[in-house]
Amino acid sequence: MSIDFDLSDAQRALKSTAREFAEEVLRPAAEHADRIADPQQAFAAMRPVYAQAAAAGLTSMFLPREYGGGGSSQVDFLIAIEELCAVDPGFPTILLVNGLALMPILWHGTEEQRERWIGRAAADTTGDFLAGWVVSERGGTANFDHPSPLAGIQVVADLDAGTGRVTLNGEKHWPCNAGGWDLRGADVNVCVVRTDRTVGGRGGLGAVIVERDTAGVEYEVIDKLAHRTCQNVTMTFRDVHVPEENLLAVGDGDLLINRNFTWSSPIASIAAVAVARAAYDFALKWARTFTGGGSAPIIHHQAVGNLLSDVAGKIEAGRYLSWKAAHYQDTHPGEGHALGAMDKVFCGDLMQSVVVDCMRIVGVNALDRKFPMAKLYREASVFSLYDAGNLAMQRRRAWGVMADPAFSPDTFSNSSSLPFDRSMEGYGIVTDRR
Numbered sequence: 383m384s385i386d387f388d389l390s391d392a393q394r395a396l397k398s399t400a401r402e403f404a405e406e407v408l409r410p411a412a413e414h415a416d417r418i419a420d421p422q423q424a425f426a427a428m429r430p431v432y433a434q435a436a437a438a439g440l441t442s443m444f445l446p447r448e449y450g451g452g453g454s455s456q457v458d459f460l461i462a463i464e465e466l467c468a469v470d471p472g473f474p475t476i477l478l479v480n481g482l483a484l485m486p487i488l489w490h491g492t493e494e495q496r497e498r499w500i501g502r503a504a505a506d507t508t509g510d511f512l513a514g515w516v517v518s519e520r521g522g523t524a525n526f527d528h529p530s531p532l533a534g535i536q537v538v539a540d541l542d543a544g545t546g547r548v549t550l551n552g553e554k555h556w557p558c559n560a561g562g563w564d565l566r567g568a569d570v571n572v573c574v575v576r577t578d579r580t581v582g583g584r585g586g587l588g589a590v591i592v593e594r595d596t597a598g599v600e601y602e603v604i605d606k607l608a609h610r611t612c613q614n615v616t617m618t619f620r621d622v623h624v625p626e627e628n629l630l631a632v633g634d635g636d637l638l639i640n641r642n643f644t645w646s647s648p649i650a651s652i653a654a655v656a657v658a659r660a661a662y663d664f665a666l667k668w669a670r671t672f673t674g675g676g677s678a679p680i681i682h683h684q685a686v687g688n689l690l691s692d693v694a695g696k697i698e699a700g701r702y703l704s705w706k707a708a709h710y711q712d713t714h715p716g717e718g719h720a721l722g723a724m725d726k727v728f729c730g731d732l733m734q735s736v737v738v739d740c741m742r743i744v745g746v747n748a749l750d751r752k753f754p755m756a757k758l759y760r761e762a763s764v765f766s767l768y769d770a771g772n773l774a775m776q777r778r779r780a781w782g783v784m785a786d787p788a789f790s791p792d793t794f795s796n797s798s799s800l801p802f803d804r805s806m807e808g809y810g811i812v813t814d815r816r
Contacts, residue, residue: 387702387705389461393457393458393461396458396461396462397461397462397465399438399462400440400461400462400463400464400465400466401465403434403435403438403440403465403466404465404466404468404469404470405469407431407434407435408431408466408469408470408473409469409470411427411428411430411431411611412428412431412469412470412472412473412611413470414427415427415428415610415611416470416472416610416611416757418610421603421604421605421606421610421613422561422565422603422613424610424611425563425603425610425611425612425613426563426564427611428473428476428611428612429509429563430509431473432473432476432509433508433509434509435477435509436506436507436508436509436511437507437508437509439452440462440466440477441477441480441503441506441509441511442480442503442504442506443458443459443462444456444459444481445484445488445500445503445504446488446500449488449496449497449500449501449504450500450501450504450505451500451503451504455708455712456645456648456708456709456711456712457705457708457709457712459649459708460648460649460652460704460705460708463477463478463649463652463653463656464652464653464655464656464659464701465656466656467652467653467656467657468656468657468659468660468663469660470611470761471609471653471656471657471761471764472608472609472610472611472612472761473611473612474653475558475609475612475653476512476558476559476611476612476613478646478649478650478653478769479513479514479515479558479559479612480503480512480513480559481645481646481649482515482572482642482645482646483513483514483515483559483568483570483571483572484499484500484503484513484570484572485641485642485645486572486589486630486631486638486641486642487499487500487572487591487630488500489638489641489716490589490630490631490634490638491630492627492630494627495591495627495630499513499570499591502569503569510569511569512559512562512563512568512569513559513568513569513570513571513572514557514558514559514560514561514562514567514568514570514571514572515557515558515559515560515571515572515642516554516557516560516571516572516573516574516592516617517535517554517557517573517574517639518554518555518556518557519535519536519537519552519553519554519555520553520555521534521536522774523535523639523770523775524770524771524774524775524778525583525811526574526583526587526635526636526639527582527583527584527636527639527807527808527811528582528583528808528811528813529582529583529584529808529811529813530582530813531576531578531579531580531581531582531586533582533583534576534582534583534587535574535575535576535583535587535635536552536576537550537551537552537553537554537573537574537575537576537619538550538551538552538575538576538579539575539576539577539588539590539629541577541626541629546625546626546627547623547624547625547626548590548623548624548625548626548628548629549621549622549623550573550575550590550592550598550619550621550622550623550624551619551620551621551622552575552618552619553616553617553618553619554573554616554617554618554619555604555616555617556604556614556615556616557571557614557615557617558612558613558614559612559613560601560613560615560617561601561603561613561615561617562594562601565601565603565615566594566595567592567593567594567595567596567599567601568594569593569594570591570592570593570594571591571592571593571617572589572590572591572592572630573589573590573591573592574587574588574589574635574638574639575587575588575589575590575635577629577632577633577635578633583635583636583807584636584804584807584808585633585636586633586635587633587634587635587636587638587639588629588630588631588632588633588634588635589629589630589631589635589638590624590628590629590630591624591628591629591630592622592624592628593624593628596622596623596624597622597623598619598620598621598622598623599617599618599619599622600617600618600620601615601616601617601618602615602616602618603615604616607760607763607764608757608760608761608763608764609761609764609768636804636807637802637804640719640779640802640807641716641719641802643722643723643769643770643775643776643779644711644717644718644719644722644723644779644802645711645722646769646770647707647722647723647725647726647769647770647776648704648705648707648708648711648722648725648726649708650726650729650730650765650768650769651700651703651704651707651725651726651728651729651730652701652704652729653765654700654729654730654732654733654734654762654765655697655700655701655704655729655733657733657737657758657761657762657765658693658696658697658700658733658736658737658740658762659697660754660758661736661737661740661741661754661755661758661762662690662693662694662697662736662740664740664744664753664754664755664758665690665693665740665741665743665744666681666690668680668743668744668747669681669686669690669743672744674745680743686743689739689742689743690743692739693736693739693740696732696733696736697733697736700728700729700732700733703724703725703728703729704725704729706721706725706794707721707722707724707725710794710797713797714797714799714800716801716802717799717800717801717802719779719780719782719783719802719806720779720780720782720783720784720789720794720800721794722779723770723776723777723779723780723783724780726769726770726772726776727766727772727776727777727780729765730765730766730772730776731765731766731772733762733765734762734763734765734766737755737758737759737762738759738762740755740758741755741759774810777810778809778810781809781810782806782807782808782809783800783802783806785806785809786800786805786806788800
């Protein structure tokens with residue numbers, strides 16, 4: 383029987399190593415950084431942890447072996463990420479965004495671009511290298527494939543064929559890692575831009591590689607509620623010049639965005655599962671010892687036992703859906719857009735409610751900052767909002783695939799191939815004012 387949820391010996395070892403790193407290296411640093419008021423200082427405080435993660439191969443395990451990476455499967459990456467996120471989901475977001483920046487170069491870049499940037503990232507064992515994925519704008523990203531050139535992505539890239547130079551103007555809002563450790567920029571920022579002012583998102587977008595210390599780029603750090611151990615910025619371009627050879631996926635930026643958020647969906651989903659797992663672990667221990675003023679621990683009360691049972695089942699379901707989405711991607715590279723979106727929506731929305739249920743079990747003590755529940759509540763609020771928001775972008779990505787005649791309710795249970803194409807884009811876009 384091909385369906386198998388048993389971890390291999392190597393995967394068990396990976397899980398153990400990642401859990402040890404999370405508990406011994408990540409936890410004390412993350413707890414300290416989360417209390418730092420200045421967001422950039424909080425991010426910078428994680429640099430020693432990042433250096434140790436790089437030395438352990440965690441920052442490049444998802445990159446292909448041919449470029450010096452670990453060559454891990456998507457499922458393997460999820461096993462490691464769950465252990466890290468159960469301690470702090472902000473720090474692993476740095477690793478996730480490295481992938482979001484580098485995978486488009488792997489898929490759409492030239493061999494020279496791959497060897498330069500992916501090879502450099504894989505060779506980093508000191509924790510100096512950072513990559514940024516720069517797509518979100520203040521107007522939002524959900525309508526990136528809108529047919530109007532005046533909607534969606536509005537950072538423009540104008541190519542001067544005479545000089546071989548591309549000029550960037552506009553603003554990005556919320557990119558992660560993009561400012562770098564010192565606000566001089568990540569080593570490489572992969573920016574989705576409008577390369578054609580005359581057409582909509584399908585055909586009018588591309589990406590450009592912006593290197594560290596590029597003149598004309600400004601970074602302003604965003605002070606945010608949660609995930610304080612990673613960095614988000616507002617990134618402003620004022621007549622920023624980059625060489626033409628830094629362009630990639632010109633005219634195919636919409637496909638790049640869709641594939642990239644498909645790659646990241648199970649990773650973001652397992653992060654949500656991990657935060658819920660951490661809340662469940664605390665609530666279970668609490669219920670086994672806290673009497674609530676009665677004569678026995680509250681786990682013996684029917685209401686608490688029933689709620690814990692629901693919580694446990696939801697976490698298991700979320701984990702296995704994430705593994706399924708990752709396994710599908712390992713089996714069908716470049717596919718799984720609908721399954722990834724379903725996974726992201728299911729886990730991002732459901733796990734937030736799981737954390738709240740765990741707080742109900744703990745009671746008012748969940749609000750006490752000396753316990754982890756308050757932080758887990760903050761962290762859980764992120765998952766339905768980031769990495770392509772659940773309400774708009776993720777749901778309509780799944781919708782577009784399901785509307786295709788080739789889709790069947792058996793597609794994913796049978797692990798059938800279903801390539802994504804532009805006919806699946808554009809669902810849910812409103813083109814007229816009402």
